[in-house]
Amino acid sequence: MTKFVLKRLAHTVIVLLGVSVMVFFLIRYLPGDPLDVLFTQGSGDEVTAADDLAEGRRRFAEGIGMVGSLPSQYLNFLSEIVQGDLGTSIFRRIPVSTLIATTLPLTLQLAIAGQIVNILLSLPLGIVGALKQNSIWDRGGTAFALIGTAMPNFWQGIMLILIFAVWWPILPVSGVMDLGLSVEHITGIPIVDAFVTGNWPAFWSIIRHLILPAITLGASASLVRILRSSLLEVKHQDFMDAYRARGLRERSVTSHMMRNALPTTVVIFGIRLGAIIGGSVVVETVFAYQGMGWLLINAINQRDYPLIQGIVLTFTVFTVLANLLSDIVHGWLDPRVKVEAKT
Amino acid sequence: MSENPPRTELMGSSEFTNHHLGRTLEVRNLVKSFKVGSESFGKAERIKAVDDVSLFVPAGTTMGLVGESGSGKSTIARLICRLLEPDSGQVLVDGDEVTAGTKIPKGYARKVQIVFQDPTASLNPRWKVRRLVAEGIRVHGLRSRSETKERVAELVSLVGLPEHALDRYPHEFSGGQRQRIAIARALAVEPEVLVLDEPVSALDVSVQAQILVLLQELQAASGLTYLLIAHDLAVVERFCDEVAVIESGRIVEAGDPEIIHSRPEHPYTKALVEAHPVPDPHERTMYVHAQDKAEVAE
Amino acid sequence: MSDTDDLVRIADAEDVDVTSDAALLGEQPTRSWVVMFAFAVVAIAVFTAIFAPALAPHDPTAQSLVDRLQPPGTADHLLGTDAIGRDILSRIIYGARLSLGAAFLVATLTSVLAVSVGLISGYFGGWVDTVIMRIVDIWLAFPGLILAIAMVTALGRGLDKLVLALVLAGWAGMARVVRGETLQLREREYTMSARVLGVGKIGIMFKHLLPNIMPTILVITALDIGSTILGLASLAFLGVGIGSEVVTWGSMLSEGRNYISTAWWVALFPGLAIFFIVLAVNLVGDWVRDRYDPRSPFRRAKLDAATRKAAEEQEAASVRDAATAGGGG
Ligand SMILES: Nc1ncnc2c1ncn2[C@@H]1O[C@H](COP(=O)(O)OP(=O)(O)OP(=O)(O)O)[C@@H](O)[C@H]1O
Numbered sequence: 001m002t003k004f005v006l007k008r009l010a011h012t013v014i015v016l017l018g019v020s021v022m023v024f025f026l027i028r029y030l031p032g033d034p035l036d037v038l039f040t041q042g043s044g045d046e047v048t049a050a051d052d053l054a055e056g057r058r059r060f061a062e063g064i065g066m067v068g069s070l071p072s073q074y075l076n077f078l079s080e081i082v083q084g085d086l087g088t089s090i091f092r093r094i095p096v097s098t099l100i101a102t103t104l105p106l107t108l109q110l111a112i113a114g115q116i117v118n119i120l121l122s123l124p125l126g127i128v129g130a131l132k133q134n135s136i137w138d139r140g141g142t143a144f145a146l147i148g149t150a151m152p153n154f155w156q157g158i159m160l161i162l163i164f165a166v167w168w169p170i171l172p173v174s175g176v177m178d179l180g181l182s183v184e185h186i187t188g189i190p191i192v193d194a195f196v197t198g199n200w201p202a203f204w205s206i207i208r209h210l211i212l213p214a215i216t217l218g219a220s221a222s223l224v225r226i227l228r229s230s231l232l233e234v235k236h237q238d239f240m241d242a243y244r245a246r247g248l249r250e251r252s253v254t255s256h257m258m259r260n261a262l263p264t265t266v267v268i269f270g271i272r273l274g275a276i277i278g279g280s281v282v283v284e285t286v287f288a289y290q291g292m293g294w295l296l297i298n299a300i301n302q303r304d305y306p307l308i309q310g311i312v313l314t315f316t317v318f319t320v321l322a323n324l325l326s327d328i329v330h331g332w333l334d335p336r337v338k339v340e341a342k343t
Numbered sequence: 344m345s346e347n348p349p350r351t352e353l354m355g356s357s358e359f360t361n362h363h364l365g366r367t368l369e370v371r372n373l374v375k376s377f378k379v380g381s382e383s384f385g386k387a388e389r390i391k392a393v394d395d396v397s398l399f400v401p402a403g404t405t406m407g408l409v410g411e412s413g414s415g416k417s418t419i420a421r422l423i424c425r426l427l428e429p430d431s432g433q434v435l436v437d438g439d440e441v442t443a444g445t446k447i448p449k450g451y452a453r454k455v456q457i458v459f460q461d462p463t464a465s466l467n468p469r470w471k472v473r474r475l476v477a478e479g480i481r482v483h484g485l486r487s488r489s490e491t492k493e494r495v496a497e498l499v500s501l502v503g504l505p506e507h508a509l510d511r512y513p514h515e516f517s518g519g520q521r522q523r524i525a526i527a528r529a530l531a532v533e534p535e536v537l538v539l540d541e542p543v544s545a546l547d548v549s550v551q552a553q554i555l556v557l558l559q560e561l562q563a564a565s566g567l568t569y570l571l572i573a574h575d576l577a578v579v580e581r582f583c584d585e586v587a588v589i590e591s592g593r594i595v596e597a598g599d600p601e602i603i604h605s606r607p608e609h610p611y612t613k614a615l616v617e618a619h620p621v622p623d624p625h626e627r628t629m630y631v632h633a634q635d636k637a638e639v640a641e
Numbered sequence: 642m643s644d645t646d647d648l649v650r651i652a653d654a655e656d657v658d659v660t661s662d663a664a665l666l667g668e669q670p671t672r673s674w675v676v677m678f679a680f681a682v683v684a685i686a687v688f689t690a691i692f693a694p695a696l697a698p699h700d701p702t703a704q705s706l707v708d709r710l711q712p713p714g715t716a717d718h719l720l721g722t723d724a725i726g727r728d729i730l731s732r733i734i735y736g737a738r739l740s741l742g743a744a745f746l747v748a749t750l751t752s753v754l755a756v757s758v759g760l761i762s763g764y765f766g767g768w769v770d771t772v773i774m775r776i777v778d779i780w781l782a783f784p785g786l787i788l789a790i791a792m793v794t795a796l797g798r799g800l801d802k803l804v805l806a807l808v809l810a811g812w813a814g815m816a817r818v819v820r821g822e823t824l825q826l827r828e829r830e831y832t833m834s835a836r837v838l839g840v841g842k843i844g845i846m847f848k849h850l851l852p853n854i855m856p857t858i859l860v861i862t863a864l865d866i867g868s869t870i871l872g873l874a875s876l877a878f879l880g881v882g883i884g885s886e887v888v889t890w891g892s893m894l895s896e897g898r899n900y901i902s903t904a905w906w907v908a909l910f911p912g913l914a915i916f917f918i919v920l921a922v923n924l925v926g927d928w929v930r931d932r933y934d935p936r937s938p939f940r941r942a943k944l945d946a947a948t949r950k951a952a953e954e955q956e957a958a959s960v961r962d963a964a965t966a967g968g969g970g
């Protein structure tokens with residue numbers, strides 16, 4: 001197991017290095033020179049006078065670390081991101097890391113809420129589907145997942161707004177909490193901070209603001225099919241028949257089934273996390289939820305390259321770490337994986 | 344190379360008599376090892392699948408190579424056909440080295456061909472027989488378009504398949520028929536040496552004899568040199584001029600099949616013989632002459 | 642294959658492997674009337690896209706401030722008009738062109754790129770394979786939508802660049818699958834037999850391996866088109882890479898969002914269009930998989946004994962893949 005974890009860790013480090021190289025080049029190989037794009041179109045408020053242009057350019061180039069040879073630029077870039085320095089936002093003039101530190105907790109809060117909705121929907125549908133295979137419940141669950149998969153979640157979000165905020169106005173449609181409320185900063189995750197400090201008005205407001213985005217993010221019940229099929233796979237394995245033959249009650253057969261289907265589900269869950277994070281970009285935009293995804297779209301509209309770079313990197317590092325974690329948990333739950341890793 | 348024995352002209356085809364002068368196959372001190380186990384922390388173990396093997400197969404004869412599963416027979420076959428690079432040692436056909444280095448002149452590719460154990464896996468399922476058999480001819484540009492067509496038809500009938508077989512896919516044939524297609528495919532480039540890697544062990548017993556008879560006829564007609572791999576000493580004995588017994592990558596005993604069978608010296612060979620009880624000599628003859636081509640009829 | 646992700650190729654290698662193998666267990670083929678419905682929707686959409694100019698009642702870009710925000714059913718505007726008086730039905734009809742055309746283009750180009758890379762990696766093996774597979778790992782580390790957004794940002798705005806960005810963001814998953822298949826087929830006897838016959842590497846890759854990998858490629862492509870359509874719509878909705886200068890369902894939705902409290906139809910109809918086309922395309926994709934994926938049990942039942950054996954070998958191998966999924970091979 002230790003060997004498996006070490007190997008997986010080493011692999012993760014390589015992947016993360018690769019990711020950093022790619023992000024580095026993506027920003028540097030913008031069409032033409034990003035500096036030209038920025039400084040000839042005059043989209044920045046600081047570049048109004050012609051003589052300011054050269055100075056602005058230089059300052060900007062320095063700001064995003066675009067001076068010196070490519071390898072040295074990269075090494076600088078790498079050593080800075082390792083220290084948590086992601087540069088400074090061009091338009092906000094705030095360190096990118098600060099911006100991420102304030103928006104990431106919101107995105108996490110939303111992603112977890114979305115995943116809770118997903119699990120609440122998927123678990124019963126998947127289990128019933130597998131136990132009562134081909135029953136009306138099973139078919140219903142499959143159809144639900146099929147529909148959820150095809151539904152663009154930005155549209156789903158807009159329709160939820162239409163229903164619960166326009167036609168039947170019971171829920172807020174934008175932001176993290178009501179204006180005028182605030183929570184003390186402890187963990188950075190508003191809902192936790194509100195809870196810990198006993199700030200109930202803020203706590204409820206945060207929950208009310210989370211409901212629609214979380215449903216939008218999680219209601220596709222993407223886990224139904226996977227859960228159902230991994231349960232079915234176990235259900236049809238020989239040892240399950242052996243249990244039945246030995247006279248185990250159906251209830252405990254079922255619990256054996258669940259335990260054996262768990263590893264696969266965990267892996268898929270990990271892989272899905274990347275998808276959830278991607279989805280949060282769209283959902284945050286729909287609900288003006290000021291998380292990292294919302295910030296990314298803003299940064300793109302403002303051509304704030306250091307910020308784009310920082311957010312893309314953070315999103316990806318998170319996904320990679322989530323995958324690593326789910327792999328390790330999977331390896332721990334399913335002994336076969338360790339054997340595979342050895343060969 | 345003029346010491347080759349004169350060849351009977353059963354085939355009547357001039358190509359066969361002129362170009363198919365079956366030549367010698369020689370293997371010298373062949374060594375091949377494989378990495379096994381995890382490579383993650385640097386030290387991979389290696390096993391010697393072929394360990395200093397030397398063989399000499401005179402022109403137009405058949406050498407049997409027998410050993411149990413995993414003894415390295417297929418590895419030798421692959422080394423001879425350049426599907427694997429040897430760690431050291433040489434393979435010589437007709438005195439010309441065919442395994443040296445990485446770049447082999449195209450012409451040499453024609454000298455050695457192989458027939459695999461599983462005829463289903465050895466034919467591309469998406470190609471029709473015509474194209475399968477013609478592939479070698481095309482690759483080497485041996486004939487014009489129309490000649491190729493003729494030649495393919497000739498080869499197909501040579502291996503005992505009806506002409507309408509040409510426009511069918513491999514899955515439409517039985518195992519024995521597929522093996523015939525594989526043989527026709529190998530013969531298309533007019534090789535001198537044919538490596539037969541357990542060519543009948545995937546087939547029904549009744550069909551095995553037919554394929555062996557076909558191979559014998561082809562050899563008699565064109566003087567091909569065979570290396571016949573088997574794990575069953577009995578198959579080899581009635582078909583080969585000489586037999587080599589291989590254990591864990593090493594040749595432990597070689598010589599006349601009858602003698603090896605009746606008086607095995609090496610304990611491993613003894614075990615092999617005991618594993619396959621001696622068939623009745625009379626029955627054995629009948630087996631070889633059973634030219635039942637019922638399956639070919641369609 | 643996509644849900645919240647919305648984007649392309651989240652259906653990456655692992656997904657395809659894990660779900661298509663396991664998910665099929667005990668699943669029944671989609672009912673035939675559902676498949677018929679799906680094909681009908683796709684056919685109608687393709688027809689609409691091709692004959693958009695003849696079918697659309699209005700010019701999709703013609704503005705008319707007098708007719709702004711007309712509700713559906715108004716004379717002359719079946720689905721109503723948007724904030725600057727453009728006919729929504731006509732815009733949806735024209736939007737089909739982009740949705741389907743671009744998605745088809747992305748899917749095709751992605752397959753071509755993925756297959757070339759996967760074949761080369763699998764067939765040449767050695768350090769070439771190692772390098773390519775590391776790159777694939779890196780690619781797959783990015784959340785799909787984020788990578789697409791990053792690519793679009795790097796390439797700049799415009800439809801052509803958007804297509805290119807989606808291709809560059811999405812090739813890796815399929816390349817990994819193709820490489821896996823190639824590795825298996827490379828050791829098949831028919832490949833070795835061709836090598837012994839003197840067939841060159843290119844010949845083996847394109848004449849022997851490619852035709853035998855084709856069913857898998859077809860299945861993955863079919864399963865991916867739905868998420869490609871969603872991905873395009875997402876980017877258009879976000880205004881990344883492409884804005885309202887091109888008529889797309891995604892940008893219509895984005896505009897419609899601003900009028901949601903007064904004119905629900907502006908956002909409803911383009912969303913319905915996306916939903917139905919993606920649903921139909923996904924169903925067709927499932928159908929293709931059931932029919933052509935050698936690993937599918939529905940197909941397996943029909944296979945002859947010989948092919949069955951091969952399919953089982955593949956199954957065993959992909960179960961192994963699945964067990965190490967994300968373990969980085
Ligand atoms: N590509 C390879 N990588 C690692 N080990 C290999 C490889 N090919 C063969 N081996 C090993 O080399 C040994 C000899 O294998 P080989 O296939 O030559 O045996 P064989 O005599 O043909 O057996 P069989 O009768 O089962 O066909 C075996 O231990 C096998 O595991």
Ligand SMILES: [Mg+2]
Nearest residue numbers: 416417418540
């Ligand atoms: Mg063998």
